[in-house]
Amino acid sequence: xxxxxxxxxxxxxxxxxxxxxxxxxxxxxxxxxxxxxxxxxxxxxxxxxxxxxxxxxxxxxxxxxxxxxxxxxxxxxxxxxxxxxxxxxxxxxxxxxxxxxxxxxxxxxxxxxxxxxxxxxxxxxxxxxxxxxxxxxxxxxxxxxxxxxxxxxxxxxxxxxxxxxxxxxxxxxxxxxxxxxxxxxxxxxxxxxxxxxxxxxxxxxxxxxxxxxxxxxxxxxxxxxx
Amino acid sequence: xxxxxxxxxxxxxxxxxxxxxxxxxxxxxxxxxxxxxxxxxxxxxxxxxxxxxxxxxxxxxxxxxxxxxxxxxxxxxxxxxxxxxxxxxxxxxxxxxxxxxxxxxxxxxxxxxxxxxxxxxxxxxxxxxxxxxxxxxxxxxxxxxxxxxxxxxxxxxxxxxxxxxxxxxxxxxxxxxxxxxxxxxxxxxxxxxxxxxxxxxxxxxxxxxxxxxxxxxxxxxxxxxx
DNA sequence: AAAATAAAAAGTGTCGACAATTTAGCTTTT
DNA sequence: AAAAGCTAAATTGTCGACACTTTTTATTTT
Numbered sequence: 001x002x003x004x005x006x007x008x009x010x011x012x013x014x015x016x017x018x019x020x021x022x023x024x025x026x027x028x029x030x031x032x033x034x035x036x037x038x039x040x041x042x043x044x045x046x047x048x049x050x051x052x053x054x055x056x057x058x059x060x061x062x063x064x065x066x067x068x069x070x071x072x073x074x075x076x077x078x079x080x081x082x083x084x085x086x087x088x089x090x091x092x093x094x095x096x097x098x099x100x101x102x103x104x105x106x107x108x109x110x111x112x113x114x115x116x117x118x119x120x121x122x123x124x125x126x127x128x129x130x131x132x133x134x135x136x137x138x139x140x141x142x143x144x145x146x147x148x149x150x151x152x153x154x155x156x157x158x159x160x161x162x163x164x165x166x167x168x169x170x171x172x173x174x175x176x177x178x179x180x181x182x183x184x185x186x187x188x189x190x191x192x193x194x195x196x197x198x199x200x201x202x203x204x205x206x207x208x209x210x211x212x213x214x215x216x217x218x219x220x221x222x223x224x225x226x
Numbered sequence: 227x228x229x230x231x232x233x234x235x236x237x238x239x240x241x242x243x244x245x246x247x248x249x250x251x252x253x254x255x256x257x258x259x260x261x262x263x264x265x266x267x268x269x270x271x272x273x274x275x276x277x278x279x280x281x282x283x284x285x286x287x288x289x290x291x292x293x294x295x296x297x298x299x300x301x302x303x304x305x306x307x308x309x310x311x312x313x314x315x316x317x318x319x320x321x322x323x324x325x326x327x328x329x330x331x332x333x334x335x336x337x338x339x340x341x342x343x344x345x346x347x348x349x350x351x352x353x354x355x356x357x358x359x360x361x362x363x364x365x366x367x368x369x370x371x372x373x374x375x376x377x378x379x380x381x382x383x384x385x386x387x388x389x390x391x392x393x394x395x396x397x398x399x400x401x402x403x404x405x406x407x408x409x410x411x412x413x414x415x416x417x418x419x420x421x422x423x424x425x426x427x428x429x430x431x432x433x434x435x436x437x438x439x440x441x442x443x444x445x446x447x448x449x450x451x452x
Numbered sequence: 453a454a455a456a457t458a459a460a461a462a463g464t465g466t467c468g469a470c471a472a473t474t475t476a477g478c479t480t481t482t
Numbered sequence: 483a484a485a486a487g488c489t490a491a492a493t494t495g496t497c498g499a500c501a502c503t504t505t506t507t508a509t510t511t512t
Contacts, residue, residue, distance in 0.1 A: 012296045012297065013296050013297070013464095013465065013466090014465080014466075015465080015466085016296065038492095038493080039493075039494070040492085040493075040494095048466080048467090049466060049467045049468070050467090050468090050494090051277070051465085051466060051467065051468085052465075052466055052467080054281075054494090054495095055280075055284075055465085055466090058281075058284040058288075061288065062284075062287065062288050064380075064383070070238045070239050070242065070473095070494085070495085071238065071239070071472080071473050071474065071493085071494060071495075072473090072474070072475095072493090072494080073474095073493070073494065083379075086378050086379060086380045086381075087380060089323060089327065089378055089380075089381070090320070090323070090378070090380045090381055090384070092323065093319045093320055093322065093323035094316070094319055094320065096319065097315060097316070097318065097319035101315065152312050152315055152316070153309075153312060154290075154312045154313060154315070154316045154389075155312075155315070155316055157290070158316070158384060158388075162384075163380075239494095239495065239496090240495080240496080241495080241496085264462095264463080265463075265464070266462085266463070266464095274496080274497090275496060275497045275498070276464090276497090276498090277495090277496060277497065277498085278495075278496055278497080280464090280465095281495085281496090296464085296465085296503095297463085297464060297465075297502085297503050297504065298463090298464080298503090298504070298505095299463070299464065299504095
């Protein structure tokens with residue numbers, strides 16, 4: 001699983017470092033979704049004082065990975081189907097717009113970089129063990145690049161700084177929402193084309209379809225199970 | 227200026243209360259945009275310890291009202307034209323989607339409530355001193371109701387918990403981005419109609435246009451000044 | 453006089469202790 | 483036996499002090 005997102009900045013303080021450790025523990029499920037967080041216990045685990053642990057918890061709250069109630073404590077967020085679908089709805093809106101902005105704002109260099117990445121993914125897709133690479137880091141790389149290409153700091157913060165932590169958490173723990181490998185690659189190609197053509201309107205439509213397709217894919221799986 | 231958003235929960239701890247006070251001070255400019263925040267000074271002002279002040283600062287950071295650098299300190303965010311336009315772009319995407327979801331998810335009661343609100347605004351618009359009411363709380367009320375109507379907790383959190391604090395801050399301090407009173411009212415009416423018709427596609431389009439129109443209004447003003 | 457260096461002041465990060473609140477377990481009551 | 487009330491334990495919130503970093507000021511050097 002891709003561990004970091006492209007906007008993480010160097011962890012200088014100990015609270016930063018512990019934050020990153022707990023972040024990863026939550027994302028890959030070592031600390032279970034929905035579980036209660038005991039400040040004294042965690043502080044002892046990481047061998048820090050409760051104050052700096054609380055500082056770390058504040059950053060986790062900023063990422064929406066834990067929720068806090070006054071005088072009661074913190075819990076790791078739950079992973080539910082409904083929650084996953086909510087995230088897809090937000091992604092459809094935000095990444096669609098990010099894609100539109102990217103078509104206007106990406107530099108030629110950035111676009112070339114994306115094309116190169118796609119080429120690399122194409123070969124990696126064939127080479128590496130089946131589709132696994134493209135199903136994981138490769139897909140995230142693509143989406144991160146588009147988001148950064150928007151050059152809109154608000155979009156970047158919300159998506160990379162918050163939502164994508166949850167995306168990775170769901171991907172790690174649910175498994176059912178990995179990208180549909182074969183189709184996703186083609187869709188990515190067309191999106192890059194639209195960006196390269198500076199066609200923001202089309203780029204947004206394609207990205208929205210791309211994300212909506214994943215969401216519907218999950219909705220179908222759920223419907224079948226019932 | 228509408229002081230609170232509909233998702234604020236009761237402030238039980240002293241850090242909560244100080245957070246709210248500083249929030250308001252930043253939003254209406256009593257603490258200036260871009261200014262440095264001195265922890266010892268603020269702690270003395272509010273007569274609390276530095277620890278609980280830092281707790282309050284963490285919440286302000288969550289709202290994107292202050293920014294923090296390790297070992298250096300916190301600053302209130304800057305208000306710039308570019309920043310304002312960025313926010314409009316995000317709002318267009320998120321509120322457009324919220325409006326689409328509202329068309330699916332609002333209860334009949336909620337829709338009736340919105341219609342009643344609009345009627346009240348219509349009379350208030352005529353009565354009160356010109357357009358001022360509708361330019362401020364009235365407009366926010368409408369947008370908040372639509373957002374809540376989406377019944378999507380992620381959307382609600384991002385918009386009410388974060389972005390709208392900035393919206394109110396810009397509105398307070400810039401002034402140039404108040405709603406275009408005469409047109410806004412009609413646009414609101416049509417949006418509610420689309421929601422009542424359960425036409426999510428149209429509702430999204432109308433909301434996006436509504437917000438994009440405000441953004442373009444500002445872009446034009448800027449263009450004229452240069 | 454300008455630049456570089458060193459010392460001092462101010463500011464942020466971390467710690468351990470105490471206060472206030474919640475939770476758990478026990479006793480009492482019906 | 484179930485519910486209510488009470489006591490004790492555990493947990494969270496707040497405080498003041500100390501450690502480390504950054505910034506400012508003063509001094510020296512070129």
